[in-house]
Amino acid sequence: MQKHLAELEEAVTPKQRKHAYSYLSRLTRRYKYTPRKHHSLNKSMTYDESMYKFTGDQLEELAISSHVSRKRFSLKLTSPWHYRLNGNLQIILDRDKKRIEIHKVIKVRQKKEYQAGTKLGIDKGLATLVSCSSGREYGKGFSQFTRPEIEQESQYLARRNPYYGYRCQLKKKLNQVKNANIPKQIIKKKQLTRQLNKLNANNIGHKRKDKRHASYHACLESKINHAIKTMIKLETPSLIVKEDLTFTKEKIAKKGSKYERQVRRNLSSWTKGILNERLEYYCQQYGIDFKDVNPAYTSQYCPNCGRHFIVRFGKHNEKTLCPNCGEMDCNIAASKNILARATDKEITLYKPYKKVKAILDQRIAS
Secondary structure, eight states: OOOHHHHHHHOOOHHHHHHHHHHHHHHHHHHSSSSSSOOOTOEEEEEEEGHHHEEESSEEEEEOOOOSTTTTEEESSOEEEEESSSSOEEEEEEEEEEEEEEOOOOOOOOOOTOOOSSEEEEEOOOSEEEEESSSOOETHHHHHHHHHHHHHHHHHHHHHHHHHHHHHHHHHHHHHHHTOOOOHHHHHHHHHHHHHHHHHHTTTTOOOHHHHHHHHHHHHHHHHHHHHHHHHHHHHOOOEEOOOOOSSOOOOOOSOOOOHHHHHHHHHOOOHHHHHHHHHHHHHHHTOOOEEOOOOOTSSSSSTTTOOEEEESSSTTTTEEETTEEEHHHHHHHHHHHHHHOOOOOOOOOHHHHHHHHHHHHHHOO
């Protein structure tokens, strides 16, 4: 193969050789995978240790790699860098505030003065954030804070829907005269473009909406943090047993009354992900162990006798009635069942809900 290539190079002129190498380099650039790509609309990028470097006497500047080979961008920090110089960095571009944020994952610092007590089971909810197996509840009236915002967001989207439909019609008309050559069509194209730009600028903006949404989420996280910290301070648990709701979904009919639509909106906006993330964060901060258990039928069976509840009532269906034990709070009962499932060998975390119900019914029969 090498002998053939040598003979081929001797047979061609230097100009032909230059054209051949140029053609091969163009093919290589076209079909070779290049990890560096330029995206002008990205909001965040992740950089590993080889893609950034802190410079300066007090590490007040950051040099990051760009999409151009052997060229780096230099960013001046508002304060010196006090964290480790290794690990991944996430650089976020905030176009509204016109600034660049640098995020880095750091280890949570544990509080040494915390004294752990007993094991605690908790039930997560919408009306009440956390119900404990000790009988206490934290974050009462949480739905009264979230419901007005959910309804306001629904009305806001309903008012914007006609503008979205009008924009879709303008885009269709604009596509019809995209390659116009007749003067009338050119004038119509300019009019449609002007109308579309005016609609996007005045009626389909998102800055005020994003600002209000960010303020709402900041207040939401503040209320969740306060409820969790109050629970840890009063209960002093050594182990928190919680239900794993990452794979569950409320099954409600899509067609129905106005009340059912409101319930679906409340459930879809339920911040169980934020609540679970903040729970795990504070468990690491205070050195508390946590364990996830199967959530199936935890609020439908009595923790004392094991019988199935007869009926649910109350403003938020928080009350229930057991045929043997009488009236009780179903959220507190669910937290006690969750605590018991930490040591239950039959009902494991990923046991299907139908098998869980069969096990519970068999226990009642025996």
